[in-house]
Amino acid sequence: MTKRIRKAVFPVGGLGTRFLPATKAMPKEMLPVVDKPLIQYAVEEAAAAGIEDFIFVTGRAKQAIEDHFDVSFELEYMLKQRGADGRLADVRGVRPANSRVAYTRQGEALGLGHAVHCARALVGDEPFAVLLADDLFLSDKPCMQQLVEAYDRTGGNVVAVTEVPREQTDRYGILDVGEEDGDMVAVRGLVEKPAPEDAPSNLSIIGRYILQPEIFDFLAEGKAGAGGEIQLTDAMARMIGGKPFHGLRVQGRRFDCGDKLGFFEANLAFALQRDDMAEGVRRILNDYAGS
Numbered sequence: 001m002t003k004r005i006r007k008a009v010f011p012v013g014g015l016g017t018r019f020l021p022a023t024k025a026m027p028k029e030m031l032p033v034v035d036k037p038l039i040q041y042a043v044e045e046a047a048a049a050g051i052e053d054f055i056f057v058t059g060r061a062k063q064a065i066e067d068h069f070d071v072s073f074e075l076e077y078m079l080k081q082r083g084a085d086g087r088l089a090d091v092r093g094v095r096p097a098n099s100r101v102a103y104t105r106q107g108e109a110l111g112l113g114h115a116v117h118c119a120r121a122l123v124g125d126e127p128f129a130v131l132l133a134d135d136l137f138l139s140d141k142p143c144m145q146q147l148v149e150a151y152d153r154t155g156g157n158v159v160a161v162t163e164v165p166r167e168q169t170d171r172y173g174i175l176d177v178g179e180e181d182g183d184m185v186a187v188r189g190l191v192e193k194p195a196p197e198d199a200p201s202n203l204s205i206i207g208r209y210i211l212q213p214e215i216f217d218f219l220a221e222g223k224a225g226a227g228g229e230i231q232l233t234d235a236m237a238r239m240i241g242g243k244p245f246h247g248l249r250v251q252g253r254r255f256d257c258g259d260k261l262g263f264f265e266a267n268l269a270f271a272l273q274r275d276d277m278a279e280g281v282r283r284i285l286n287d288y289a290g291s
């Protein structure tokens with residue numbers, strides 16, 4: 001029996017410099033895809049996988065995230081007065097039912113591994129999920145649900161993986177691939193952002209993880225890795241050989257919303273999924289197709 005995954009960590013302390021000036025005073029995780037902020041997609045995905053504790057590792061200028069997941073009394077009151085029931089339901093639905101939300105601050109932006117380590121006291125001694133809101137998925141089964149189901153079969157650590165073009169290995173954590181069994185890949189090694197010529201494969205980690213709490217001991221050492229940052233990938237690499245460690249080739253489309261084109265494409269893809277928008281978006285695409 002595996003221990004149930006109840007808690008998820010959302011590292012949201014990053015500066016979002018790639019989206020300046022939009023992110024000068026607004027967290028990048030609040031950028032909307034159609035009409036929902038990136039962070040809300042990640043929270044809904046975690047909730048769909050049965051997660052009840054949402055732990056945000058924030059930083060300076062991230063107040064909007066706390067406000068977003070809080071009750072907005074004035075707004076709810078006003079929408080009720082106006083009889084705008086649909087909008088009221090949208091606002092109330094932001095925070096998953098039966099959930100607990102906790103915030104902790106990263107202080108200094110020392111890397112993803114450092115951010116996850118900041119959640120140590122809130123996670124405690126149990127396996128947990130990590131979701132990076134930059135990675136957005138469009139899939140029949142939510143990505144974290146796929147990961148939880150894989151974890152229920154294998155236990156240990158499970159990360160979402162996908163093939164990336166060789167020339168892009170220096171943007172990702174890359175797997176040294178062991179035995180493969182269907183969509184599961186045994187992880188033999190992990191390297192953070194290797195140059196294409198040094199990369200052990202082109203199978204990359206995409207921002208969804210289920211990790212054992214032992215990771216915190218390795219993160220606590222605070223060793224800097226690629227880019228001078230404390231990398232989650234380096235701490236994960238040190239856990240290989242202990243409990244099982246697998247990559248899951250997840251189903252669905254993944255959008256890199258940390259990148260402008262990826263973010264734009266996500267907006268297009270999600271708008272095309274919407275009954276109230278698809279037709280209009282197709283018309284616009286047709287208009288632009290010739291230019």
Ligand code: G1P
Nearest residue numbers: 112135171172173205206207233
């Ligand atoms: C982070 C991780 C990297 C992973 C990527 C997925 O990198 O360090 O291992 O492949 O997320 O999006 P970042 O995008 O923060 O540079």
